[in-house]
Amino acid sequence: MRMKHFGKGIVLALIFTFIVGYTSEVLTLEEALEEAMHSNPTILAADAQVDAASARVLPAFLWPDPSFEVMWMNIPPGSLDPADAGMTQYSVSQMIAFPGKTLARGTAMAAKQDMVEAQSDATVSRTLADVERAYWTVYRLSRDRDILNESLVLLGQLLASARSRYATGAAPQAEVLRAQLARSEIEVKLIGLEEKLRASKIELALLLGRGSADLPTLPEDIPIEFAVTEFPSTETAPMVQMSEAKVRAINRQLTGAWLDLMPDFMAAYRWREANGEMGSGDVMVGITLPIWVWPKGSNRIIEASASRKVALYQSEATSNQVETMYAKLTAKLTASRAEIERIQHEVLPLAEQALASSRLAYETGAVEFNTLLDAERSWRSARMSLEASRFEYQTALADLRALLGGYEIARETR
Numbered sequence: 001m002r003m004k005h006f007g008k009g010i011v012l013a014l015i016f017t018f019i020v021g022y023t024s025e026v027l028t029l030e031e032a033l034e035e036a037m038h039s040n041p042t043i044l045a046a047d048a049q050v051d052a053a054s055a056r057v058l059p060a061f062l063w064p065d066p067s068f069e070v071m072w073m074n075i076p077p078g079s080l081d082p083a084d085a086g087m088t089q090y091s092v093s094q095m096i097a098f099p100g101k102t103l104a105r106g107t108a109m110a111a112k113q114d115m116v117e118a119q120s121d122a123t124v125s126r127t128l129a130d131v132e133r134a135y136w137t138v139y140r141l142s143r144d145r146d147i148l149n150e151s152l153v154l155l156g157q158l159l160a161s162a163r164s165r166y167a168t169g170a171a172p173q174a175e176v177l178r179a180q181l182a183r184s185e186i187e188v189k190l191i192g193l194e195e196k197l198r199a200s201k202i203e204l205a206l207l208l209g210r211g212s213a214d215l216p217t218l219p220e221d222i223p224i225e226f227a228v229t230e231f232p233s234t235e236t237a238p239m240v241q242m243s244e245a246k247v248r249a250i251n252r253q254l255t256g257a258w259l260d261l262m263p264d265f266m267a268a269y270r271w272r273e274a275n276g277e278m279g280s281g282d283v284m285v286g287i288t289l290p291i292w293v294w295p296k297g298s299n300r301i302i303e304a305s306a307s308r309k310v311a312l313y314q315s316e317a318t319s320n321q322v323e324t325m326y327a328k329l330t331a332k333l334t335a336s337r338a339e340i341e342r343i344q345h346e347v348l349p350l351a352e353q354a355l356a357s358s359r360l361a362y363e364t365g366a367v368e369f370n371t372l373l374d375a376e377r378s379w380r381s382a383r384m385s386l387e388a389s390r391f392e393y394q395t396a397l398a399d400l401r402a403l404l405g406g407y408e409i410a411r412e413t414r
Contacts, residue, residue, distance in 0.1 A: 027216040029135055032208060033407075036131045039209025043127050046120040053116035061106030066094040073272075086274060093268035093284075101259045108252035115245035121405060122238035127207070129402035133395050134204040139218050140391045141197040144384055146220075148190050151380045155183045158376065161362070162369060175369035182373055224344075224390060226337055227397060231330070232404045237322045239403075243315035250311045254304040261297045263288045322403060329400045336393035343386045351375075351382040 027035075037043060074086030082088075159179035165171035201215040208216065234240065266286035272279035290297070358375035361367040401407055 035208045046123040050117050050120045053113040057109050060109035064095045088273045091270040096265040098262035104256035111249035118238050118242035125402040129398040131207045132398035136394045137200045143387045147383045152186045234322045243318040247311045250308045257300040257304045332396040339389040348382045351379040355379045
């Protein structure tokens with residue numbers, strides 16, 4: 001198990017548990033994120049990439065394997081039997097890299113591992129944000145469906161009232177027809193909304209790692225809550241961490257390219273046995289002559305130097321991109337929160353009051369039926385606008401988590 005902590009602010013605690021079945025019919029957001037951490041194929045693939053990168057680090061720090069040789073000497077002509085050899089020679093040799101070569105290769109590979117890990121963290125955070133977005137999409141469509149159903153009931157009451165007034169001659173038939181048209185409009189919207197809701201549930205189920213037939217059930221009502229903690233620094237963003245790790249890796253590659261121009265060494269020991277008795281031994285040392293390395297090595301240095309410039313510029317561009325996205329998302333978060341509070345405390349109470357007063361006034365003939373329909377439409381629009389603003393707030397919050405690393409990720413190394 002490895003633990004990666006992101007940020008100091010919007011941290012969502014996810015405790016890893018093995019899920020055999022789904023013990024609760026109603027899926028909370030925390031449960032959805034936890035389930036995705038365990039079962040989402042994109043997250044599992046990102047985790048496996050980190051494991052693969054980690055496995056490449058240690059071998060990069062090691063010398064080449066030593067070699068052991070046996071030579072049977074003085075075998076009579078016509079024989080290939082080692083037992084006929086008059087002398088047996090044993091040798092052990094080891095290639096020794098120029099000081100600093102293996103360190104440069106190893107640290108470059110370690111920096112690449114950091115880069116892969118940061119990329120994996122970015123992938124996991126983005127996927128969890130997609131889960132949040134899908135979750136809130138399902139919830140918003142469910143709330144919109146409930147609102148339309150309530151409007152359908154209300155319009156049924158208004159239709160009954162219009163028919164009653166028409167029967168007594170207090171209202172024209174046109175009012176009955178307008179009420180029927182309004183109900184028909186809502187019924188058509190409900191049909192399309194049900195299809196969107198089912199498609200969104202399938203998307204959420206697949207993001208959770210479920211089958212498309214295992215659709216989740218969300219809570220009917222989730223209280224509106226606002227984030228009160230400070231956001232983490234953009235320096236902790238996985239995208240920034242990944243670009244910085246890339247710069248470190250290329251710096252070590254450049255150092256390694258220079259060191260590759262240096263010679264390597266060889267040390268060996270040989271000993272002989274003649275007629276079953278220990279004979280003499282030899283010690284041998286050698287050095288490679290990097291004659292052909294220089295033309296190729298100089299080009300590798302030029303390539304590594306250019307790659308370093310590219311990585312530095314890309315790192316700066318990534319930091320600027322993160323800063324820009326951070327500014328846009330915080331602005332979106334602030335605006336959507338202000339809109340939620342405006343609708344909650346101003347628009348919706350006025351719309352409810354206008355609808356109630358219009359119903360009373362219509363019963364007494366003080367207002368026309370169109371005024372009552374407009375009041376119902378405004379009330380419905382205010383409620384759906386509240387859900388839309390809430391969706392914008394929650395998805396902006398999820399995007400901030402993904403951008404800044406606002407998730408606490410615990411996942412098993414497989």
